[in-house]
Amino acid sequence: MMHVRIVMRPQGTTPEWVRDAWIGLTLPTLSATPQKWRVIGATVQANRLQIIGAVLRGRTERLTGYVIPAKAALDILAETQPEAAEWWRTHATAIPGKSGALLFDVAACEHLGGTASIPPRFAHLFPASPGRIAALWGAALVLRAADIVCFGGENRSVPAALYLSCTPIFAGLIAAWLLRLRNTALHLLCALVSLDLALHLLVFVLSFVVPPAYDDTVQSIIPVGQIIGISIVIVRGFYWLSTPWRRMAAWVAAAFVIVGASSLSGLNYQLWRLSDWVRPLIGRADPEPSDQRPPDIEADRLWDAQPGLIAAQISALHPRKTGTTNFYAMAVAGSGTQDLFGREAQAALKAVARHFGASSTGGMLLSNARADQLRAPLATRANIAAATKGIGARADHAHDVLFAYLASHGSRTAELASSLPDYQSVQPISSNSLARALKDADVHRRIIVISACFAATWAPALANDNTIVIAAAAKDRTSFGCDDSREITVFGEAFLGSLASPTISLRDAFEQAKRKIAAEETRQDVTPSLPQAFVGRNMTALWLEPGGSASTD
Numbered sequence: 001m002m003h004v005r006i007v008m009r010p011q012g013t014t015p016e017w018v019r020d021a022w023i024g025l026t027l028p029t030l031s032a033t034p035q036k037w038r039v040i041g042a043t044v045q046a047n048r049l050q051i052i053g054a055v056l057r058g059r060t061e062r063l064t065g066y067v068i069p070a071k072a073a074l075d076i077l078a079e080t081q082p083e084a085a086e087w088w089r090t091h092a093t094a095i096p097g098k099s100g101a102l103l104f105d106v107a108a109c110e111h112l113g114g115t116a117s118i119p120p121r122f123a124h125l126f127p128a129s130p131g132r133i134a135a136l137w138g139a140a141l142v143l144r145a146a147d148i149v150c151f152g153g154e155n156r157s158v159p160a161a162l163y164l165s166c167t168p169i170f171a172g173l174i175a176a177w178l179l180r181l182r183n184t185a186l187h188l189l190c191a192l193v194s195l196d197l198a199l200h201l202l203v204f205v206l207s208f209v210v211p212p213a214y215d216d217t218v219q220s221i222i223p224v225g226q227i228i229g230i231s232i233v234i235v236r237g238f239y240w241l242s243t244p245w246r247r248m249a250a251w252v253a254a255a256f257v258i259v260g261a262s263s264l265s266g267l268n269y270q271l272w273r274l275s276d277w278v279r280p281l282i283g284r285a286d287p288e289p290s291d292q293r294p295p296d297i298e299a300d301r302l303w304d305a306q307p308g309l310i311a312a313q314i315s316a317l318h319p320r321k322t323g324t325t326n327f328y329a330m331a332v333a334g335s336g337t338q339d340l341f342g343r344e345a346q347a348a349l350k351a352v353a354r355h356f357g358a359s360s361t362g363g364m365l366l367s368n369a370r371a372d373q374l375r376a377p378l379a380t381r382a383n384i385a386a387a388t389k390g391i392g393a394r395a396d397h398a399h400d401v402l403f404a405y406l407a408s409h410g411s412r413t414a415e416l417a418s419s420l421p422d423y424q425s426v427q428p429i430s431s432n433s434l435a436r437a438l439k440d441a442d443v444h445r446r447i448i449v450i451s452a453c454f455a456a457t458w459a460p461a462l463a464n465d466n467t468i469v470i471a472a473a474a475k476d477r478t479s480f481g482c483d484d485s486r487e488i489t490v491f492g493e494a495f496l497g498s499l500a501s502p503t504i505s506l507r508d509a510f511e512q513a514k515r516k517i518a519a520e521e522t523r524q525d526v527t528p529s530l531p532q533a534f535v536g537r538n539m540t541a542l543w544l545e546p547g548g549s550a551s552t553d
Contacts, residue, residue, distance in 0.1 A: 002029045004066050004109040011063065011105045014091075021084035022104070026112065027073050029066045034106040036064050065105040073102055126194060128186035133169075136193040141165040143200040147207060168192040168226060171254035175234065178250040188233065195229040196222075223258050230254045302373065307386075309377040314390035318361040325542075326400040327356040328391045329363030332379045333372070334408025334416040334429055341407045342369025344451060344488035344496075348405035351496040355504075356403075356547055363403075364391070370421035379408075379418060380426050385437040392441030401542065402446040404434070407492065409482060410452030412475070414461065431461035438462075445539070447506070451491050453478040456532040465536040468543060470495070470510060473529040480526060490520050491531065502547040507533075 006022040078085035144165055172192045176185035199222045206218050234247050234254075320326050329352040331345035349363040364387050365372065366379040377383040391402055406429065409417035414431040438446060447468045450458050455471035463469050472479040472491035481490035488496070494516035498509035514531050521528050535543045 003027065003112040004029050004068075004104070005112055006104060006108055007110045008108045010108040015087070018084045018087050021077060021081035022108075025076055025080065027068045027076060027104075029068055029111075034064050034066060036062055037067070037103050063103055063105055065103045066109050066111070068102045068104060070102050126187050126190040128184070128190065130186065133186065133190050133193055136190070136197050137165065137169065140168075140193065140197040140200050143197070143204050147200070147204050150204075150207065165196070167258055168196040171226070171230065171257040174257055175230065175250035175254040178246055178253055179234070180246070191233045192226075192230065195233070196226065199225040199229075226258045227255045230258075302378075305374055306377055306380075306383060309374075310383055310386045310390065313364040313377065313387070314394075316362060317364070317391070317394060320361060320394060320396065320400070321359070324359050326395065327352065327360050328395060328400065328402050329353070329360065330384075330387055330391065330402065330404045331363060331365050331367075332384065332404070332406040332408075332416075332429065333365075333367040333369050334379050334406065334418045336368030336370060336373075336379075336421045337419055338482070338484050339369055339371065340482060340484050340486060340488060342367045342372050344407040344492040345369075345405065347488055347492065347496050348407070348449070351500045352403050352405070354500045355502055355509075357502050359547070361394075368418065368420055368426075373421070378420075378426070379429065381429060381433045381437070384429065384434065385440065388437045388441035388443055392443045395443065397442055397444050400445065402438075402443050403449075404446060405449045405451065406434075407451040407489065410450070410454045410457075410473075410479075412454045412457060414454075414457040416452055431458040434458075435461045447539075447542075449495070451479070451489055451495075455479065459532070459534045463534040463536065465538045467534075467536045468506065468539045469532075469534040470506075471532040471534075474532055477527065477529045479529045480521065480524070490517055491529070494520075495531075505546050506543050 003026050005026050006024065008023065009016065009019045010022055012019055074085050074088055077088070169189060169192070172189040173185070176188050179188075181188060202225075203218055203221050206221070210218050231251050234251055317328065329349050331348040333341040333345035335341050345365055345367055349365060352363060353360045365376040366383050366387060367376050368379045377387070388402070395402070406416060408429070411417070411428075415428040416430070418426045418428050420426065434448070445466045447470070448458070448462055449470040449472075451472045453473055454475055454477070455473050456475040458471060459469045459475075472489070472495075479489060479491050481488070481493070487493070491513070495509065495513035498504060498512040498516075499506075501509075504512075510531070510533050517531060518528060
């Protein structure tokens with residue numbers, strides 16, 4: 001702790017004998033350098049309400065000096081001049097309790113050096129213990145991992161959980177540097193990781209009781225709470241240790257770190273582009289074969305091609321056959337950052353064609369996979385609306401059926417991750433956007449399969465008397481196998497493998513798939529995904545008979 005020696009009578013309005021009692025005493029100071037403060041009576045540092053009242057009465061002034069904890073100063077004064085200490089305790093009503101402070105003008109003080117400290121109450125609440133910081137940090141990491149396991153989310157990986165849990169540490173170190181903290185930096189870090197742990201615990205508990213539609217709002221509690229907490233910690237715990245502009249700079253930098261942490265993944269593409277430029281300069285080979293890299297396509301060319309690609313796929317559909325129910329297929333691969341979903345969408349079109357045989361009119365592929373760019377329309381809301389409208393214009397609305405298969409990463413808010421191979425995000429495909437597209441296209445009878453985590457969250461927007469919704473996982477469960485080392489997902493492999501046979505009903509294909517999935521999940525020792533099916537009452541015959549032969553014109 002830093003100390004000053006009082007070498008002459010301090011400024012003030014108290015009796016001279018009281019001020020003379022301070023001379024010769026060595027007092028602890030909270031400020032590393034002399035600071036300017038608005039004071040009452042030129043000596044006593046008051047709280048905000050007292051200062052406001054004194055300002056209104058014109059009884060304050062600016063004084064440059066050293067901040068001294070009031071309680072510690074009076075305890076030291078009482079050892080040598082008990083009468084003076086008693087006078088202070090009786091008459092100096094502006095001292096706000098244990099957290100109050102006195103300000104001694106710089107001319108009356110001799111700075112004795114030492115290291116800056118913080119108020120004892122703050123130091124006791126957040127001890128400067130590396131072990132305590134590590135334990136709190138680890139507990140917050142475990143809670144974040146548990147939240148991912150139970151509720152999923154966009155950052156579903158161990159590295160994501162780790163770097164997000166590091167955010168308070170990084171923010172605290174930046175703030176400590178700007179505040180010029182040294183031995184007190186650990187107190188700041190301890191305060192921030194304690195706050196982070198409390199926020200994670202709150203979010204984890206709320207996630208059990210708040211509806212899935214509000215998951216994003218619940219998750220936003222963490223960064224918002226961190227920013228508010230940092231401002232409180234800097235103002236309350238480190239108010240005396242630095243100048244106002246440094247405290248503001250520390251808060252802004254820490255808030256920037258917290259906000260920026262959630263958007264780091266957006267820099268991936270820029271980093272890879274920089275790597276593409278740097279590697280040839282240093283003579284390093286390309287780590288990814290050219291035939292496996294995303295095609296280098298100009299944005300204008302890619303987006304301008306979409307209407308033509310949609311029109312070509314609609315034109316390629318087979319003419320409608322009279323006297324039978326016609327089945328139109330549409331397969332959607334939302335995430336283009338993995339080839340897996342593009343493969344699964346194509347496998348779905350083949351399985352549907354085999355299952356319905358001569359009743360199949362062909363299918364449309366909408367894919368964001370790298371191999372499908374400029375070969376198939378992108379999987380976007382606009383293209384899905386255009387594709388369903390094209391099918392609706394050809395189909396008999398009373399008898400024909402649309403079989404839509406959607407594959408991607410899912411969320412608890414009934415949305416599919418939608419992105420291009422370069423990690424450029426597009427507007428997510430949602431259950432509401434699909435329902436709206438089907439309604440606008442006047443497509444009444446439909447079979448909709450969602451191969452994604454939390455897929456059952458799509459049922460409320462899509463299920464009706466004329467719809468079958470098949471979901472790869474319950475609304476609070478994840479599905480498995482979203483790994484490019486696999487050909488397709490666990491659900492896709494099980495369901496499409498069963499569906500390919502024309503002699504099996506949709507119900508039996510689904511039940512077989514459930515058994516296969518359960519066996520695989522038991523083998524992997526993971527939480528069951530619990531695939532779901534919602535069958536509209538007008539679709540029961542289609543659900544029960546092989547090859548969709550239940551309905552005819």
